[in-house]
């Protein structure tokens with residue numbers, strides 16, 4: 001069954017977990033990131049992102065600006081774009097805010113003033129490499145930056161009705177349309193993103209050409225001869241001088257997309273591409289494209305995804321590697337990649353409403369995506385390891401990316417504003433609807449409104465509690481489809497206090513309840529929150545002989561701040577994990593889990609014939625998303641069995 005995402009305005013969070021996250025983004029993350037983008041915070045790494053736009057605007061006004069005045073990554077504009085998008089969703093989620101809108105409008109004015117007569121806009125090329133536009137599609141990120149700004153424009157227009165940025169981005173999209181539909185028809189972006197963004201621009205404006213261009217980029221990708229190989233031969237100029245040998249897997253361009261069988265290459269590029277593919281497949285009814293999306297979905301979720309919903313097994317190329325290669329300590333699992341996996345899951349869900357997609361969206365969000373941000377909203381992980389040892393992680397040459405603590409900002413700052421925009425628009429991922437049905441895909445405390453105006457309130461302590469109660473705030477004829485997650489081994493469902501036989505109403509991971517609902521009607525779902533051990537497929541060498549622990553959707557980890565050294569711990573899997581009461585003073589309020597196990601004594605020599613002495617112990621676990629919030633600590637998700 002097909003569905004559409006709801007608009008961000010249709011969901012309002014309350015004091016729930018989702019609401020507290022959105023409040024943190026509004027009160028801390030958005031102002032903090034504005035400070036960084038404007039280089040107003042003395043302790044943070046220099047961004048220069050807004051200054052680059054100011055320089056471009058001054059240059060377009062005729063000032064002489066030296067190329068070296070540009071500072072930062074070639075895709076520095078995209079950090080600003082994601083911040084605008086996050087701020088726009090914040091205006092929708094928690095109310096209009098004059099000061100914030102003035103800040104956004106100020107940046108929009110700068111950005112617009114940097115636009116060329118033909119619609120092209122990009123601060124790097126305007127200031128640093130004029131005349132080089134569209135020459136390095138593989139790495140120059142022009143369509144990537146433009147795509148992010150299209151997403152920001154659509155969100156800001158939705159939030160305020162202000163058209164200026166939307167009009168700027170339509171002119172940019174028109175410029176790209178001219179370039180790639182008429183002049184360079186074989187070209188497409190090395191970093192996919194603009195495909196999914198053009199679909200948003202298409203929906204915001206009704207302009208079909210934007211969808212046509214998105215489909216064109218997808219259809220051209222990987223056609224022989226390979227565009228990027230040809231470009232490399234003909235160009236003689238590149239933004240990444242001395243870059244590694246051209247690897248077409250890196251850009252998902254080795255084969256046409258409909259022939260691709262495995263998720264390969266740069267993980268963020270991959271899931272952004274697949275999201276655009278799934279969106280175009282849905283809008284155009286293209287079954288071959290949808291089939292390709294299913295194949296790639298299975299490649300990721302059956303063989304190349306971490307238990308935390310992280311993807312990308314290596315920092316070399318920030319990439320997927322091969323099936324079942326999921327090392328825990330040299331992992332990449334970029335925050336952006338898990339957010340991109342949520343986007344892909346959401347678009348697959350809109351094509352076919354299967355609970356499997358929601359389950360993965362939830363896994364990626366509550367574990368890797370959330371772990372990307374410090375609980376106080378001011379520090380961020382780019383890379384999300386499942387095992388860190390201080391002194392090794394971030395230090396050994398093989399572990400330089402896998403930091404044991406979150407830094408404040410990054411020279412390459414894609415992840416921090418990405419998590420902000422994801423949280424600020426969480427309602428969009430929590431619900432979907434079509435003509436007849438409202439789907440509850442995630443369990444978000446707050447009130448959702450259907451397109452026809454019926455409000456339904458959700459009260460829940462999820463992800464820390466398994467009771468989810470929906471109350472209709474008005475009468476409505478509709479099907480209410482509540483997700484029944486695959487991880488819940490005993491789920492109870494009731495309507496107005498009367499038990500409903502799940503088997504009679506469940507299909508593809510959703511319970512479909514159709515009736516004439518009255519104001520005050522309730523639907524209650526009770527999910528199985530028993531903490532459980534998780535075992536990996538034996539082909540995952542890194543997890544061999546180890547177990548992870550989950551409670552509901554949350555994956556847990558052990559930290560040395562609770563346990564002392566973590567590496568010598570061995571779990572007794574004969575004793576089931578035990579959840580403790582919710583500790584509201586711990587890590588913003590979490591349910592700790594305890595395991596029985598033993599601690600091995602550290603050996604006298606590196607190698608010895610003597611088995612280690614073992615002392616019984618209790619192992620204390622916390623949710624993975626909250627790790628690295630109490631100082632430097634050893635951390636492990638997968639623990640060896642005793």
Ligand SMILES: [Zn+2]
Pocket residue numbers: 334335336337382413414415416418
């Ligand atoms: Zn990132």
